[in-house]
């Protein structure tokens with residue numbers, strides 16, 4: 165009988181070109197996504213070596229990090245402008261398809277790829293960006309690479325890579341109303357820490373995962389990297405196949421049916437063993453909010469800011485003390501008493517249409533607190549268009565949210581959207597490190613519904629108690 169394999173091992177085996185004991189392997193890359201921040205030196209390297217892009221047909225580019233989301237063609241920062249212009253020139257020169265600021269498909273690279281149907285089960289996908297793990301939601305082996313690796317993939321369509329260990333993150337039970345995919349992943353990281361998956365590729369399994377939509381699965385896989393994992397995977401199923409059906413770059417007609425038949429093989433075999441297994445019961449989850457400066461420093465909305473002395477290890481006590489000081493919080497304060505100045509709804513974690521629908525549902529008929537500056541930034545031009553078709557933009561603007569263009573925006577302070585020193589933000593993004601959203605800015609990670617509710621109340625609030633207006 166054939167050996168039983170995990171999903172990761174199956175994809176790995178299908179892509180290994182050279183495998184030698186004690187050395188990294190060489191694997192084939194099916195899809196290479198590119199953005200303006202990590203590609204300029206890679207293209208420059210090709211140019212200096214007189215090389216071409218090996219497979220321009222497997223390479224797709226967009227601009228996201230530096231794009232202003234208000235007045236997008238007016239890029240005043242010289243470095244941002246240079247990165248954007250350089251990407252345009254490089255894509256022209258090397259024949260790479262670019263979704264630029266004139267394209268409806270421009271957007272955060274990890275929103276764009278799946279939306280266009282470029283992301284398929286079983287593919288190996290790389291991008292010079294850590295949140296490439298997002299694409300694992302389709303059962304693709306997707307991970308971030310560095311700029312020199314971007315150059316290597318451009319030149320050869322291959323990558324040196326060591327095989328990872330496998331970890332099953334089993335999400336049992338069912339989520340209660342008001343709980344979202346963001347709460348699952350924040351809950352996992354709060355429980356197990358930001359490095360429990362270092363050296364592993366995670367496969368998320370269990371009933372709660374099976375019940376998620378594709379967009380929710382992307383939210384979970386997106387933050388795998390915040391648990392230290394190389395990548396996160398979810399085995400494809402009918403939800404995946406339905407999502408991909410008819411998308412521009414998905415196989416069409418007969419080829420689609422054939423692809424689905426192949427994709428159905430992409431599951432972990434019954435009896436295959438993971439190197440490690442961890443579990444979380446989704447039915448125990450409560451809306452999550454981070455209080456500190458790492459995604460693992462999170463807690464239930466019904467809880468209080470922790471007291472550092474209560475942490476078990478010296479390192480944790482010190483880290484908590486430092487984080488609480490940076491965040492300007494006081495131990496014992498109920499999370500629902502923390503006021504916010506800014507609300508950011510967007511990013512590759514939560515900038516898709518379902519996220520905007522969830523936020524709009526909360527915001528409908530309410531007004532943003534007068535002390536809060538709130539913005540909604542669609543993950544892509546297509547998300548924006550769809551939201552406008554559904555009238556979500558009206559709900560947001562009537563409530564007092566700003567309605568922006570697609571880009572990374574306030575997820576990271578690389579464009580005109582950033583926090584001022586001391587400002588406190590409820591953010592649907594994935595990182596809350598010191599200075600992440602602006603120097604001395606304070607970030608609390610939450611779900612889109614929780615962010616919208618915070619915008620209206622002017623402080624964190626439990627969405628489970630929210631009164632929806634028709």
Ligand SMILES: CC(C)[C@H](C(=O)O)[C@@H](O)C(=O)O
Pocket residue numbers: 201202229292293294295308576
């Ligand atoms: C700028 C880019 C390289 C970076 C990443 O790799 O993740 C960014 O997207 C981020 O989220 O911090």
Ligand code: SF4
Pocket residue numbers: 228229272273293295511512513571572575576593594
């Ligand atoms: S939205 Fe944020 S996390 Fe995602 S790619 Fe952009 S900067 Fe990185």
